[in-house]
Amino acid sequence: GAVVSQHPSRVICKSGTSVKIECRSLDFQATTMFWYRQFPKQSLMLMATSNEGSKATYEQGVEKDKFLINHASLTLSTLTVTSAHPEDSSFYICSARTRLAGAYEQYFGPGTRLTVT
Amino acid sequence: QQQVKQSPQSLIVQKGGISIINCAYENTAFDYFPWYQQFPGKGPALLIAIRPDVSEKKEGRFTISFNKSAKQFSLHIMDSQPGDSATYFCAASTVSGGGADGLTFGKGTHLIIQP
Numbered sequence: 262g263a264v265v266s267q268h269p270s271r272v273i274c275k276s277g278t279s280v281k282i283e284c285r286s287l288d289f290q291a292t293t294m295f296w297y298r299q300f301p302k303q304s305l306m307l308m309a310t311s312n313e314g315s316k317a318t319y320e321q322g323v324e325k326d327k328f329l330i331n332h333a334s335l336t337l338s339t340l341t342v343t344s345a346h347p348e349d350s351s352f353y354i355c356s357a358r359t360r361l362a363g364a365y366e367q368y369f370g371p372g373t374r375l376t377v378t
Numbered sequence: 379q380q381q382v383k384q385s386p387q388s389l390i391v392q393k394g395g396i397s398i399i400n401c402a403y404e405n406t407a408f409d410y411f412p413w414y415q416q417f418p419g420k421g422p423a424l425l426i427a428i429r430p431d432v433s434e435k436k437e438g439r440f441t442i443s444f445n446k447s448a449k450q451f452s453l454h455i456m457d458s459q460p461g462d463s464a465t466y467f468c469a470a471s472t473v474s475g476g477g478a479d480g481l482t483f484g485k486g487t488h489l490i491i492q493p
Contacts, residue, residue: 267421295480304467305422307480320480354421358477365477366412369421 262288265357267370274345275378281341282373284355290335291357295367296328299352311338345377382470384484392492397455399487401468404449408470410478413442413453416465416486425453425466458491465489 264287274280284294292313297305309330310318317330327349329341338357342349352374356367383402391397401411410429414422428435428442428451435442441454455462465488469481 265421293477297481304483304485305481307482310480356481360477364427365410365473366424366427367478367481368424369414372419372421374419 263359263366263368264288265355265368265370267355267373269373270371271374271376273376273378276346277344279341279343280345280375281339282353282355282375284338284340284357284370286336286357286359286368289357289359291338291359292335293358294332294338295356295358296330296338296340297354297356299354299372301352305354342375345375347377350375350377382468382482382484384468384487386487387485388488388490390490390492391458393458393460395458395491397458397462397489397491398452399466399468399489400450400452401470401484402448402450403470403482405470405472405482406449407472408482409473410471411442411444411451412469412478412481413440414467414469414483415462416467422467455489458489460491460493463489463491 266285268283294311296308299305308323311332313332319325332338354372356369412427413425416422426437426440430446439456444451465486468484471478471481
């Protein structure tokens with residue numbers, strides 16, 4: 262149980278284009294999902310909190326107009342990187358929050374490797 | 379975000395030995411402390427998590443020790459195996475709305491188990 266998927270797993274795009282990444286909770290509903298970014302050999306940095314049916318909350322320093330987040334249903338959140346540039350190349354990982362047996366946990370997706378050329 | 383300090387940065391342990399990774403935090407509002415294991419090119423996988431109302435939690439070969447007064451917690455991997463070779467992250471968050479908030483991660487520990 263508690264499986265989270267991401268699509269695509271890898272994407273290469275040209276500078277100036279937009280890319281959409283999907284995050285799905287497959288066997289549970291998640292009112293809250295999170296988006297993280299991880300640069301090579303570095304830690305994960307929280308970008309934003311995505312709540313179903315409401316606007317996302319962005320961390321300080323994350324451009325909300327560049328990283329558009331939509332949480333349209335209890336099992337799907339999307340991250341759109343608009344007007345992508347090479348410095349946006351990174352590993353983007355989502356997590357979904359759920360409560361199992363009285364304990365709350367975050368389960369992560371497999372990540373999406375974005376390369377902007 | 380408040381920082382979570384993790385050490386060591388890298389660790390080499392012989393097969394069958396005990397791997398110990400330490401973390402310290404600053405924000406006393408943190409109320410949830412998970413450990414994640416990550417293999418190259420993959421997302422982090424939850425190993426074990428603890429809340430500050432207990433001082434220790436054990437699941438199989440993995441144990442979290444928690445010291446609230448010192449604001450420190452550690453992961454112990456007993457009988458370490460080559461398959462445990464991975465990067466380990468500690469994390470912390472506050473709790474609201476029935477669940478843990480966005481996580482603040484440590485910088486990670488690259489663990490190598492030598493056969």
